[in-house]
Amino acid sequence: MLEQVTGSPAETEAAGEALGRRLRVGDVVLLQGELGAGKTTFVRGVARGAGSEAPVASPTFQLVRVYPGRLQLAHVDLYRIEKSPELAELGLDELADQGAVLVEWGERLEFGGAAVIEIEHLGGDRRMLRTRRDLRH
Amino acid sequence: MSGIALIDESGAVYREELHESGRSFDLPGRYRALGAAEPISRVGVATGPGSFTGLRVGVSFGLGLAIGLGVPIVPLPTLNLQAARSDQDVVAVAEAGRGRVYFMRPGGQPGLAEPHELTTDLPFVGWLREATRQSMVAAGLQFVPDAELRSFGEAAARILATAGEVAYGSLKLEYRQSFTSRV
Numbered sequence: 001m002l003e004q005v006t007g008s009p010a011e012t013e014a015a016g017e018a019l020g021r022r023l024r025v026g027d028v029v030l031l032q033g034e035l036g037a038g039k040t041t042f043v044r045g046v047a048r049g050a051g052s053e054a055p056v057a058s059p060t061f062q063l064v065r066v067y068p069g070r071l072q073l074a075h076v077d078l079y080r081i082e083k084s085p086e087l088a089e090l091g092l093d094e095l096a097d098q099g100a101v102l103v104e105w106g107e108r109l110e111f112g113g114a115a116v117i118e119i120e121h122l123g124g125d126r127r128m129l130r131t132r133r134d135l136r137h
Numbered sequence: 138m139s140g141i142a143l144i145d146e147s148g149a150v151y152r153e154e155l156h157e158s159g160r161s162f163d164l165p166g167r168y169r170a171l172g173a174a175e176p177i178s179r180v181g182v183a184t185g186p187g188s189f190t191g192l193r194v195g196v197s198f199g200l201g202l203a204i205g206l207g208v209p210i211v212p213l214p215t216l217n218l219q220a221a222r223s224d225q226d227v228v229a230v231a232e233a234g235r236g237r238v239y240f241m242r243p244g245g246q247p248g249l250a251e252p253h254e255l256t257t258d259l260p261f262v263g264w265l266r267e268a269t270r271q272s273m274v275a276a277g278l279q280f281v282p283d284a285e286l287r288s289f290g291e292a293a294a295r296i297l298a299t300a301g302e303v304a305y306g307s308l309k310l311e312y313r314q315s316f317t318s319r320v
Contacts, residue, residue, distance in 0.1 A: 026235075084318035091189035093234050093315050111316040112235070 002131040005122065012038050012119075012127050013045030019117075019135075020049020023100040025071055027135055028092075030106025033119035038127045039104045042119060046102055047073055058104065064090060072099030078108040138264045139164070139191065142290030143171040146178070148298055153290035164198050177206055181297050184212040185311035186231050186239045186247065192310045200305060209302030212309070213293055216241040219263045221292035223281055228255070230263035230273075233313050238269060247311075252276040262286060 006012040019029070023046070031039045044056040051070030059065040059077045067073045074095040081087055087109060095101050103109070106116065116132040139162035142153035152171050156162045182199035185192050203210040216239060219229035231239045233249055240255060241247045252273040255261075260281045261273065270280070287295070 078320070081320055084320055087316075087318045087320065088312050088314060091312070093313055094189040096315070097234065108320045109316045109318055 002134070004129045004131075006127045006129060008125045009038070009041050012041045012129070013048070015129050016042040016045025016047075017049035018045075020046035020051075020073075022135060022137075023050050023071060023073070024135075024137060025099055026096055027100040028096050028111045028114040029100070029102045029135075030109070030111065030114050030116045031102065031104050031119065032107045032116065032132075034121065037119040037121050039119055042117075042129070043075055043102055043104070047075070050100065064095070066095075074099060074101045076101060076103045078103060078105040081105075081108060139195075140289045141167050141171065142288075142293055143173055144290060144294045144297065145175075148294040150288065150290035150294060153288060155289060164194060168198070168202070177202065177208060179203075179209050179211055179297065179302070180206075181211045181213045181293055181300070182308070183215050183218060184308060185215050186233065186313050187215050187311070188232075189312045192312060196308060196310060200308070204305055210305060210308065211297060211300045211302050213296055213300065214247075215239075215311075216247055216263075217296055218289070218292050221295045222262050222286040222289070225281070226259055227262045227281060228259050230261050230265060231313075232265050232269055233315070235315050236269060236272060237315075238263070238265065238273070239313070252278065 004015055006015055033039050040058045047054065047056045047067050050073045052067040052073055054067040059075055060079050063077060065075045067075065076090065092101060113136055115135045118130040118132055120128040122128055138155060138157060140153065140155040143151040145151050154167055180199045180203040182196045200210060215231050216229040220227060220241065226243045229241045233239045237249055237251055239247055239249055253276045255278055257277050260279045262281050
């Protein structure tokens with residue numbers, strides 16, 4: 001398990017950007033962490049690393065936002081998902097066929113082969129990024 | 138794979154079309170091109186397991202047609218449709234993504250498996266991605282040659298001969314799904 005402490009939002013974004021550069025079509029990344037942990041900040045970096053210039057925002061209400069780039073990045077937020085039929089209505093498999101998928105509140109599903117990254121608020125602007133399972137490649 | 142067929146009351150296929158690609162398949166246009174000479178009396182739609190967008194497009198169009206014409210809608214489960222293409226005992230398969238397949242043995246329930254988990258006692262029928270098909274062949278599994286199978290329209294006609302209609306709002310779709318929900 002890889003642990004990395006970041007000291008500012010810019011550093012958290014940079015860690016995301018490093019992940020984004022490695023993403024390939026079919027990759028699924030589950031992000032775990034409380035409200036305010038910095039998941040969306042991390043995703044902003046991932047999108048940049050995936051070559052997207054689209055503005056990143058948490059898709060709490062849209063549930064899915066898709067950013068075009070070097071590869072398509074789907075940004076999914078399961079915060080408002082309460083029942084498994086709602087999960088099925090997101091088309092996650094198809095999004096993973098088309099590009100990479102990043103899931104906030106990823107603890108709400110299990111996806112075989114998905115990477116799992118936990119973000120913890122350490123106080124102030126410091127965050128602990130814990131890679132519980134890395135990308136398969 | 139996308140398809141549409143027009144079947145007459147006797148169960149004979151009047152016309153049918155299959156397209157490899159889903160995205161370029163103009164469903165309303167292809168429906169008009171079937172040139173139904175008589176009023177449509179029933180609409181059958183594939184209900185999966187299958188791709189999210191493919192199932193939604195097909196079922197949305199089918200429901201719109203059925204509701205607009207005021208005629209029954211009949212669900213055609215994808216694995217039953219594949220099984221109905223053969224007279225012999227076969228295992229019907231459908232693409233499940235990530236190298237896996239949905240399968241159904243004669244008289245059995247649908248299941249999900251990796252190619253190496255399937256048994257070689259019966260031949261297979263189904264539309265799969267080329268890579269998935271090849272990994273099944275590599276696992277020693279055999280497919281019934283297309284030439285020995287009914288067409289998609291003929292298989293649909295066989296199911297329609299006995300299948301019952303459902304209420305417009307109660308069609309249940311089986312999207313292929315690689316994940317397990319924890320909510």
